[in-house]
Amino acid sequence: MRVPSEMPRPLYVTQPLLPELPDFLPFLASIWQTKVLTNGGPYHNRLERELGGFLDVPSAMLFNNGTTALLVALKMLNLPAESEVITTPLTFAATAHAITWNSLRPVFADVDPETLTIDPAAVEKAITNKTSAILAVHVYGNICDVISLQDIASKYGLHLIYDAAHAFGATLNNRSVAGFGDASVFSFHATKLFHTFEGGLIATSRKRDKDPIYFLRNFGIKNEDEVVSVGINGKVNELQAAIGLLNLPLIEGERALRSNLRRRYCELLTSVPGVRVPQPQPGVLNSEQYFHLVIDPTSFGRTRDDVYDSLKQRGIFSRKYFHPICTDFEPYRRFEIHSARHDPYVNTVKSQVLCLPFHSGVEEEDVNDICAEFYG
Amino acid sequence: MRVPSEMPRPLYVTQPLLPELPDFLPFLASIWQTKVLTNGGPYHNRLERELGGFLDVPSAMLFNNGTTALLVALKMLNLPAESEVITTPLTFAATAHAITWNSLRPVFADVDPETLTIDPAAVEKAITNKTSAILAVHVYGNICDVISLQDIASKYGLHLIYDAAHAFGATLNNRSVAGFGDASVFSFHATKLFHTFEGGLIATSRKRDKDPIYFLRNFGIKNEDEVVSVGINGKVNELQAAIGLLNLPLIEGERALRSNLRRRYCELLTSVPGVRVPQPQPGVLNSEQYFHLVIDPTSFGRTRDDVYDSLKQRGIFSRKYFHPICTDFEPYRRFEIHSARHDPYVNTVKSQVLCLPFHSGVEEEDVNDICAEFYG
Numbered sequence: 198m199r200v201p202s203e204m205p206r207p208l209y210v211t212q213p214l215l216p217e218l219p220d221f222l223p224f225l226a227s228i229w230q231t232k233v234l235t236n237g238g239p240y241h242n243r244l245e246r247e248l249g250g251f252l253d254v255p256s257a258m259l260f261n262n263g264t265t266a267l268l269v270a271l272k273m274l275n276l277p278a279e280s281e282v283i284t285t286p287l288t289f290a291a292t293a294h295a296i297t298w299n300s301l302r303p304v305f306a307d308v309d310p311e312t313l314t315i316d317p318a319a320v321e322k323a324i325t326n327k328t329s330a331i332l333a334v335h336v337y338g339n340i341c342d343v344i345s346l347q348d349i350a351s352k353y354g355l356h357l358i359y360d361a362a363h364a365f366g367a368t369l370n371n372r373s374v375a376g377f378g379d380a381s382v383f384s385f386h387a388t389k390l391f392h393t394f395e396g397g398l399i400a401t402s403r404k405r406d407k408d409p410i411y412f413l414r415n416f417g418i419k420n421e422d423e424v425v426s427v428g429i430n431g432k433v434n435e436l437q438a439a440i441g442l443l444n445l446p447l448i449e450g451e452r453a454l455r456s457n458l459r460r461r462y463c464e465l466l467t468s469v470p471g472v473r474v475p476q477p478q479p480g481v482l483n484s485e486q487y488f489h490l491v492i493d494p495t496s497f498g499r500t501r502d503d504v505y506d507s508l509k510q511r512g513i514f515s516r517k518y519f520h521p522i523c524t525d526f527e528p529y530r531r532f533e534i535h536s537a538r539h540d541p542y543v544n545t546v547k548s549q550v551l552c553l554p555f556h557s558g559v560e561e562e563d564v565n566d567i568c569a570e571f572y573g
Numbered sequence: 574m575r576v577p578s579e580m581p582r583p584l585y586v587t588q589p590l591l592p593e594l595p596d597f598l599p600f601l602a603s604i605w606q607t608k609v610l611t612n613g614g615p616y617h618n619r620l621e622r623e624l625g626g627f628l629d630v631p632s633a634m635l636f637n638n639g640t641t642a643l644l645v646a647l648k649m650l651n652l653p654a655e656s657e658v659i660t661t662p663l664t665f666a667a668t669a670h671a672i673t674w675n676s677l678r679p680v681f682a683d684v685d686p687e688t689l690t691i692d693p694a695a696v697e698k699a700i701t702n703k704t705s706a707i708l709a710v711h712v713y714g715n716i717c718d719v720i721s722l723q724d725i726a727s728k729y730g731l732h733l734i735y736d737a738a739h740a741f742g743a744t745l746n747n748r749s750v751a752g753f754g755d756a757s758v759f760s761f762h763a764t765k766l767f768h769t770f771e772g773g774l775i776a777t778s779r780k781r782d783k784d785p786i787y788f789l790r791n792f793g794i795k796n797e798d799e800v801v802s803v804g805i806n807g808k809v810n811e812l813q814a815a816i817g818l819l820n821l822p823l824i825e826g827e828r829a830l831r832s833n834l835r836r837r838y839c840e841l842l843t844s845v846p847g848v849r850v851p852q853p854q855p856g857v858l859n860s861e862q863y864f865h866l867v868i869d870p871t872s873f874g875r876t877r878d879d880v881y882d883s884l885k886q887r888g889i890f891s892r893k894y895f896h897p898i899c900t901d902f903e904p905y906r907r908f909e910i911h912s913a914r915h916d917p918y919v920n921t922v923k924s925q926v927l928c929l930p931f932h933s934g935v936e937e938e939d940v941n942d943i944c945a946e947f948y949g
Contacts, residue, residue, distance in 0.1 A: 218605045229594045234763040234770045261637055261771065264792070264806035290792040290800050297803045300676050387610040387810075394610045394810035395637065416640070416666040417902065421893075424666050424902035427673045430640035434763075434770035436812045517797075526793065526800035 210516040211388040212556040216443035224439035240438035252375035255404040263384030263397035265431040267295035269413045270380045270399050274356050280329035285315040286523040288334040293523040307536035308543045317345035323535035330356035335364035337487040343377045367484040375400035391448050393437040454557040455485035465568040471497025488555040501551050516552040586892040587764040588932040592819035600815035616814035628751035631780040639760030639773035641807040643671035645789045646756045646775050650732050656705035661691040662899040664710040669899040683912035684919045693721035699911035706732035711740035713863040719753045741767050743860040751776035767824050769813040830933040831861035841944040847873025864931040892928040
C-alpha cells in the first residue's frame with residue numbers, strides 16, 4: 198500500500214487561468230460607461246482580431262461556446278439533410294450532438310492506438326454514398342493525421358472539419374492547426390488553457406467564410422432588411438471578451454509551466470509497467486491541454502477505475518476522459534464503430550485512459566504524490 | 574415641417590439597466606477566490622431560485638440566451654421529426670429558427686389586429702394531421718389569448734409553448750404568464766428589461782421538467798456515467814449570473830418609470846389621426862418591454878418608414894420591429910400565412926409598426942421631441 202502524504206487541498210484536472218482582478222476593472226468601467234454589452238462590441242471585435250493573429254488564420258469568429266461554434270461550422274457547409282458525418286466516439290458529447298442537431302447522422306470510426314485520434318483507415322471503411330463530411334477531433338494535445346484525412350476528404354469529395362477544443366495554440370511543422378480542413382472549432386470553456394469562462398471559436402483559412410458565419414451566429418441576419426439563413430445566437434458579450442483579452446497574454450506562461458509538468462510526469466511514470474505516457478508527435482508543438490495516461494490493467498495489475506477511486510480518496514480528482522464514449526450514450530447506443538481492426542480499439546482504451554491534474558497550480562510535491570499511486 | 578429641438582444625445586429604443594459597478598465587485602472577488610466560473614456555480618443556482626420565485630413557477634431554468642432556451646424547450650417535447658409547429662410570423666427570427674433547428678417545420682398563422690399576438694382562429698385554420706405544437710409569442714407587452722390557445726391545444730392534442738421574451742414579469746389576473754402552456758421561454762438579452770448581458774430561461778409549471786431540461790442544457794449528461802439525450806450547451810457563467818442577481822431588484826423601479834413614459838406617450842399621441850397607441854388588456858399587468866405604435870399611412874399621411882427616417886435624422890433611433898417578418902426571410906419566403914381573414918393582417922401591419930425609445934433614460938423633454946414628429 199502506498200503511504201500518501203497529506204494533500205493540502207483538492208487537486209483537479211484543470212484550474213482556470215484568471216487575470217489579476219484589478220486588471221479587469223478598467224474594462225468594466227468602460228463597459229459601464231458605453232453601455233455596449235454585447236452584439237459585437239469593441240472588446241469582442243478586438244479579441245477576434247487578436248485570436249486571428251494568434252491562430253494565424255484569416256477568419257477567426259468568436260462564439261458563446263464551442264458547441265454553438267460546432268453547430269454553425271457544420272451548418273455553413275449546407276450538407277444534405279440526413280447525410281452521414283464520420284467522427285470519433287472518443288470525444289466529448291458535443292461533437293456527436295452537433296451533428297445530430299444539424300439533421301445529420303453521426304457515423305463512428307475507431308481511433309489510432311498511438312494518438313487516440315480518429316484512424317484514417319477506419320474513416321475510409323466507414324464511407325458510404327451518404328457520407329458528406331468528416332468531423333475529426335484532436336485529443337488531449339495529440340494532433341490528428343491531418344495529411345491522411347485531407348487525402349481521404351479530397352479523394353471522396355468530403356468536407357473536413359476539426360474539433361480543436363484541445364488544440365488551442367498547437368502547431369504542426371510550425372503551421373497552426375487552426376488552418377487545416379474546412380474549419381477548426383475551438384472551445385474556450387473554463388477548463389481550457391485559453392478560456393472566456395464559456396466560449397468558442399470557428400477558425401477557417403478562407404476570409405470569405407466570415408460573412409456566412411457571422412450571419413449564422415446572429416440569427417441569419419444579414420442587414421436590417423434581410424435574414425438569409427437559419428441562424429442561431431452564438432454572440433459573445435463584452436464581459437467575457439474582456440476576460441479573453443486579459444487571458445490571452447497569460448497563456449504562454451501557463452503553457453511553459455505545463456510543459457515542465459508533463460516532463461516531470463513522464464520521467465516518473467515512463468518506466469511503470471502497464472502505464473503508457475503520451476509520446477511526442479513529430480513536428481507537433483503540444484497545446485498542453487491535458488496530460489493523459491493509458492493504463493493496461495493486465496500489465497499494471499490495477500484498473501484505471503481503481504486508480505481513479507484511490508486518487509479521489511486522497512483528494513486528487515483525476516478524470517476518466519472520455520468516459521462514457523459517444524457509442525455508450527443512450528442516443529447512439531446502437532451505432533456501430535467502424536474499424537480497420539477486428540475489435541475497435543476504442544472499446545479497449547475507453548476503460549484505460551485517465552487524465553491527471555495538469556495546470557500551474559500543481560506543485561512538484563503534488564506530482565510526486567500523484568505518481569506515488571503508480572508505484573507498487 | 575416640425576422644428577425639432579437639438580437632441581443632446583442619440584436615443585435608442587432600449588438602454589440596458591446596469592447595477593452600480595461597485596456593487597459588482599464583491600461578486601467578482603468571490604468568483605476569483607473560488608475559481609468556480611460556470612457549470613452551475615453558486616450565483617447561477619441562487620439566481621435560478623430567485624427567478625423561480627419572481628416568476629412564481631416551480632421550474633425556472635437559466636440559459637445562456639433565449640434562443641438556446643427555445644431550442645431546448647422544443648427538444649424536451651420529443652415532437653415527431655418533420656411535424657409542424659404553428660407560430661406567428663410577427664416575431665424575432667429565433668422563434669422560427671428554433672423550430673427548424675429541431676427538425677420541425679414552422680407553419681405561420683396570422684395575428685390579431687388588436688394585440689398583434691397570434692390569432693387563435695388563424696391557428697385553428699393552420700392545423701393539419703402533422704401539427705404537433707403551437708409556439709405562441711407575447712409581443713411588446715401584449716399577452717396572447719392564452720385561454721383560446723389552451724382550448725385549441727387541448728382540443729387537438731397539441732403542445733403549447735410561449736415565447737415570452739417580451740413578457741418578463743407580466744401577469745394576467747394576478748397570475749404570472751410564466752406558468753401558461755407547457756413552457757414559457759424568456760430572453761435576458763441586453764435589450765430586455767431584466768437582462769444578464771445575454772441570457773434566457775425556460776419556465777414551466779411542472780417540477781418534473783427540471784431534470785430533462787437540465788440534462789439537455791448540459792449535453793444530455795445525467796451523471797458521470799450516462800448521457801441520456803441529445804443536449805446542447807446552454808450553461809450560464811458566474812459573471813452573468815451575478816449581474817442577474819444585481820439587476821433583479823432594480824427592475825420594478827425601471828418598470829414604474831416606463832409605465833409613466835407609456836402614459837405620457839399615450840396622452841400625446843392618442844388623438845393623432847392614423848396613429849394607434851397600444852390599448853391596455855383587461856387584467857394584464859404590462860411587462861413594459863416595448864412601446865409600439867401602429868401608423869396607418871392613409872389616415873396619418875406619412876408612412877412608418879418615413880417617420881423612422883425622420884426620427885433617425887434627429888438622433889432618435891426607433892425600431893421597425895418586427896421587420897422583416899419571418900415569411901420575408903429567405904428560408905421561409907415560400908411559406909404560407911394562414912389567416913381567418915382574406916388578406917393576412919400581418920402583411921399590412923408589418924409596414925406600420927414602430928417601437929419608440931422606452932427606458933428610464935428617456936426624459937420628459939425627449940418624449941415631447943419624439944412626439945413632435947407626429948404633429949402635422
